[in-house]
Amino acid sequence: MKRLVQGFAAVFIAAFVLMFITHRLNEAEGYGGGKTVTVYNWGDYIDPALIREFEKETGWKVIYQTFDSNEAMMAKIAQGGATFDVAVPSDYAISKMIEEKLLLPLDHRKLPNLRYIEPRFLNLPFDPHNRYSVPYFWGTVGIVYNREMFGGKRMTSWNDLWDPSLRNQILLVDGAREVMGMALNSLGYSLNDTNKAHLQEAKRKLDRLMPNVKAIVGDEIKLLLANEEAAVGVVWSGDAAEIIAENDKLDYVVPKEGSNLWFDNMVIPKTAKNIEGAHAFINFMLDPKHAAQNAEYVGYSTPNRAALRYLPKDIAGDRRFYPDLDSAGHLEVYENLGKHMLAYYNELFLEFKMQQK
Amino acid sequence: MTERAWRNWYLIPYGIWLVLFVVAPIVFLVYESFLDLDGHWTVANYENVLTPIYLKMMAYSFWYAFLITLVSLLIGYPTAYWLTKTRHKQLWLLLLILPMWVNLLLKVYAFLGLLGTYGLANALLQTLGIGARQLLFTDFSFVFVSVYIFIPFMVLPIFNALEELPPSLVDAARDLGASAWTTFRRVVFPLTLGGVKAGCQAVFIPSLSLFMITRLVAGNRVITLGTAIEQHFLVTQNWGMGATIAVVLMIAMAVIVGLTGSGRKEGSR
Incomplete structure (x- = not known):
């Protein structure tokens, strides 16, 4: 004692x-x-x-x-x-x-x-x-892809992600607005769309993407892409700059249909x-x-x-990170959609994640 | 004052602790679970939990928690048995506990590197001629890493139960002609059942609400109730729904503890 x-x-x-x-x-x-x-x-x-x-x-x-x-x-x-x-x-x-x-x-x-x-x-x-x-x-949301693993092709569109050759090769960032926004953009809708029919359509389109999705991850996406764990990732431009600095086989593109512009x-x-x-x-x-x-x-x-x-x-002069905003497709800032709409986005995203391969 | 009255005074700090940090949070949680997004009273959250998506999630959570517990038990029991028989017991026990001193997140991150496409595990598989395969972001890696993390909680109670088993009972059984297997099945195992129950509870209950490993190792290919709670509180800011899932999970855990009985009493006494 x-x-x-x-x-x-x-x-x-x-x-x-x-x-x-x-x-x-x-x-x-x-x-x-x-x-x-x-x-x-x-x-x-x-x-x-x-x-x-x-x-x-x-x-x-x-x-x-x-x-x-x-x-x-x-x-x-x-x-x-x-x-x-x-x-x-x-x-x-x-x-x-x-x-x-x-x-x-x-x-x-x-x-x-x-x-x-x-x-x-x-x-x-x-x-x-x-x-x-x-x-x-400021920055954008776009696609980081490995030129070698993607057969030397250039990616230009969100719809390239649905390519059957990318089976089990895509990493998505774990964000409802980012993933839903990407699907909405790929259908030609605004990523601030609040029309539930459009959102349902986007969710159905996402379900078809699932076979290509390897994982839905957080900040580790930088590490995983730089280590070539997957050929393609949907990320924020700032993360992309960091990933590319680590592995120069990777490239970043803001898809032509449009994307998110964030601040x-x-x-x-x-x-x-x-x-x-x-x-x-x-x-x-x-x-x-x-x-x-x-x-x-x-x-x-x-x-x-x-x-x-x-x-x-x-x-x-790097157009990937300082795009010419007049010709860089339709970039939109996220609007505050309100609690209820955000909850709906999250619900759809959760349902998408629950899909089994 | 009598001895007894003094003893009641000693209870006060613990009582305050209990009210502030156990009772009050549960009351808040239950209260929150009856509020909708706008802060109005509702039972819609509970109706929502019964929709297919959450029922499916619940089924997955229980299935994976069951798998993790089963694998932990299958590895943990022989380990604990062997531990009681070794000479340097304290050293081996220390080695078992040692990983628990390392930060959990760090251990999980280490597995990202080990199980990756170009990680050590795949390099080994290739040298063995089996060939590389996807390990990360699979059910297998999720269960594997979870078992790695939880196994000390399974081994320790079983080890304690085995330690307290009088060796004379085993000797008596053998003297009376029971085979080694019969001795184990009829004497050793029933007498250490309390330890097994305690271990299973210590693994099963936290596995039900795992969330970090589901994202890091399973890449959100496994969605458990824990993930949903985290999402609702941090991302959706739908506290009502998050609280509801937490309440349902607590009830489920209480039922499990009730059904399996409190293992401690029989096990370690």
């Missing part, structure tokens, strides 16, 4: 000493005392050098935290326990957060660099007049304490040079028109 008490005492003392040391360290580095900007972003989604540069330039200290899904991020902000000054949700999450009053309006006077953003990426349906958000990165935007959540610092950070990231440096590091497509000049030609 005595040994046990002594043991506990030792652990407590050690914990308190460590707490004290971290506190002092934080103070010494300038954290705490309202001089910080807390940024809440996706994992591996910023060039760390830019954070250091921002700290040096402005004197604010950055606390950088990450999340791995919009839903987790929204839940944490809705709870309100932690302070986040800047967050980076995706389009549909933004309209939901506006609806649920989780965001603070932006002061555009404090964001002069907003003028560098490509106008077609502004004033989008999920946030009219960019009252709450400014674009950070990750910077917002100031209602949990923000340092509104001044949050605006400074957003404006810093909108600077063309910083945006270019970030895009080169992260590999996603920057919405910053002026930044393209600072990007190497082989990145900015």
